Amino acid sequence: MTRWSESDVGFRPLRVDDLPLLYDWLGREHVRRWWGELGSYEEAVEEYLAAIEGRDPADVYRIVVGEDAVGLVQTYILADYPEYAALVDAGEGVAGLDLLLGEASLTGSGLGTYVIRTFVSQVVFTRPETRACVADPDVRNHASIRAFEKAGFRRVRDYHDPDDGELHALVRVERP
Numbered sequence: 001m002t003r004w005s006e007s008d009v010g011f012r013p014l015r016v017d018d019l020p021l022l023y024d025w026l027g028r029e030h031v032r033r034w035w036g037e038l039g040s041y042e043e044a045v046e047e048y049l050a051a052i053e054g055r056d057p058a059d060v061y062r063i064v065v066g067e068d069a070v071g072l073v074q075t076y077i078l079a080d081y082p083e084y085a086a087l088v089d090a091g092e093g094v095a096g097l098d099l100l101l102g103e104a105s106l107t108g109s110g111l112g113t114y115v116i117r118t119f120v121s122q123v124v125f126t127r128p129e130t131r132a133c134v135a136d137p138d139v140r141n142h143a144s145i146r147a148f149e150k151a152g153f154r155r156v157r158d159y160h161d162p163d164d165g166e167l168h169a170l171v172r173v174e175r176p
């Protein structure tokens, strides 16, 4: 397994010129399977542009390995999304995290685990009011659940998401 380190992996705020590549990733089989319905390019642009321009409070980053963008990782305060907060019922001061590795060739090499662990400590918990972080992989997404567990999250419970009709595993890590 590759040993990833800060000298080769980083996070940069998503930019407008990342959007075509992001849309390409969202359409790839290994991502589309778990990331939800792929809408039109215009819909994806509107969703991520809103975050880039600060109209949506999520903080969205591209994952870089060396000079190359290889994926997306985002965090948000659950309280900013009351419907979702009510659904997962995780309490106050909790942040959410989502990620994808766009390059299928990079999956299964420990990169996801490294990104989760590093992003949580370097980005998510830099907000002093954040006391825990959660994520919600589909229960069939074993690689994702395993990556979160290897990064220190524990599976708290499973819940049904009426949005996609699927069962999701709520995974959670407390501020150290």
Ligand SMILES: CC(C)(COP(=O)(O)OP(=O)(O)OC[C@H]1O[C@@H](n2cnc3c(N)ncnc32)[C@H](O)[C@@H]1OP(=O)(O)O)[C@@H](O)C(=O)NCCC(=O)NCCS
Residues within 6 Å of the ligand: 030, 031, 034, 035, 098, 099, 100, 101, 102, 106, 107, 108, 109, 110, 111, 112, 113, 114, 135, 136, 137, 138, 141, 142, 143, 144, 146, 147
């Ligand atoms: C989910 C994702 C971020 C995980 O990152 P990754 O770099 O592939 O994962 P890692 O290599 O760090 O760890 C994966 C672990 O799952 C295991 N795994 C992989 N496929 C598996 C499967 N089908 N069943 C059980 N375990 C599996 C691996 O063996 C590894 O565990 P190990 O180190 O104990 O052997 C990445 O695969 C990805 O972006 N997938 C597409 C989008 C996605 O699913 N995003 C998550 C939405 S919540």
